[in-house]
Amino acid sequence: MALIDLANPTRFLRLAHRALPWLFEITAAVFAVGLYLAYAAPDDYQQGATVKIMFIHVPSAWLGMFGWGLMSVAALGTLVWRHPLADVAAKAAAPIGAAFTFLCLVTGSLWGRPMWGTYWVWDARLTSVLILFLMYLGVIALWRTVEDPSRAARAAAILTLVGAINLPIIKFSVDWWNTLHQPASVIKLGGPSIYPTILIPLLVMALAFTLLFITLHVAAMGNEILRRRVRSLMLVQAQAAPGSSE
Amino acid sequence: MNLGPHASFIIAAYAVAVLVVAGLILWVEFDNRAQRQRLKKLQAQGVTRRSDKST
Numbered sequence: 591m592a593l594i595d596l597a598n599p600t601r602f603l604r605l606a607h608r609a610l611p612w613l614f615e616i617t618a619a620v621f622a623v624g625l626y627l628a629y630a631a632p633d634d635y636q637q638g639a640t641v642k643i644m645f646i647h648v649p650s651a652w653l654g655m656f657g658w659g660l661m662s663v664a665a666l667g668t669l670v671w672r673h674p675l676a677d678v679a680a681k682a683a684a685p686i687g688a689a690f691t692f693l694c695l696v697t698g699s700l701w702g703r704p705m706w707g708t709y710w711v712w713d714a715r716l717t718s719v720l721i722l723f724l725m726y727l728g729v730i731a732l733w734r735t736v737e738d739p740s741r742a743a744r745a746a747a748i749l750t751l752v753g754a755i756n757l758p759i760i761k762f763s764v765d766w767w768n769t770l771h772q773p774a775s776v777i778k779l780g781g782p783s784i785y786p787t788i789l790i791p792l793l794v795m796a797l798a799f800t801l802l803f804i805t806l807h808v809a810a811m812g813n814e815i816l817r818r819r820v821r822s823l824m825l826v827q828a829q830a831a832p833g834s835s836e
Numbered sequence: 837m838n839l840g841p842h843a844s845f846i847i848a849a850y851a852v853a854v855l856v857v858a859g860l861i862l863w864v865e866f867d868n869r870a871q872r873q874r875l876k877k878l879q880a881q882g883v884t885r886r887s888d889k890s891t
Binding site for chain 2: 629633638639640642643646647650685686689690692693696697700701703704802806809810812813816817819820822823824826827830
């Protein structure tokens with residue numbers, strides 16, 4: 591089946607209905623393995639057991655950025671190709687991306703207090719992630735403000751593409767500025783600088799969180815398609831009502 | 837398992853993660869139920885889309 595076939599919302603709903611139980615079960619299984627590995631992982635020689643916070647903090651940070659990246663691709667789909675499911679994908683991704691960015695900020699704060707001696711500093715990495723969270727809230731507000739989904743989609747797509755400038759700023763903030771946040775230790779030139787006993791649980795947890803994101807996103811896209819169907823039926827009902835112009 | 841002197845921070849981080857993930861799952865599930873219920877109600881009232889009428 592070609593990817594373009596998925597552009598049909600009815601076909602997407604049918605496929606999503608079939609795929610979701612599998613996705614849910616695979617996600618739960620990978621989470622079980624990841625959590626066991628995280629539990630069994632040794633303490634860090636400097637950070638002690640607080641390194642276990644990394645197994646949820648780092649995947650959340652990646653997915654907060656992944657969500658905006660996905661919305662940016664969908665925004666191009668809305669503005670350039672007018673793909674029927676592009677704005678559905680963008681709208682469904684926003685609350686999930688916002689939730690993971692929130693989780694990244696809170697767990698980072700809880701990790702920072704014992705390690706840095708403070709919950710928060712206005713350094714470039716922390717501030718740029720906070721801006722990402724605020725941008726998510728802005729896009730969600732925009733979707734809710736404009737009633738017509740296709741008009742809201744175009745406005746949200748422009749805002750999303752402008753906001754995508756923040757993604758490289760988040761990634762390279764630790765290199766460009768002097769930050770309290772540590773530099774990259776997994777995705778960097780020369781390979782990861784984390785020992786495998788900690789790196790492997792981190793990667794498994796990242797896979798589990800990514801599968802969770804995909805599962806929730808497919809489910810949320812299905813809900814958005816249903817919401818648009820309800821809206822179009824309500825419009826039909828309103829037009830058929832006595833006293834309407836048609 | 838000994839989480840050391842900073843156990844409360846580790847437990848709090850995992851607790852927040854559980855709450856956020858549970859919140860997302862519940863949001864998706866309740867939203868799905870709400871949309872299906874609204875759709876069913878409209879269809880029970882005989883409201884159909886133009887594309888449904890043409891088929």
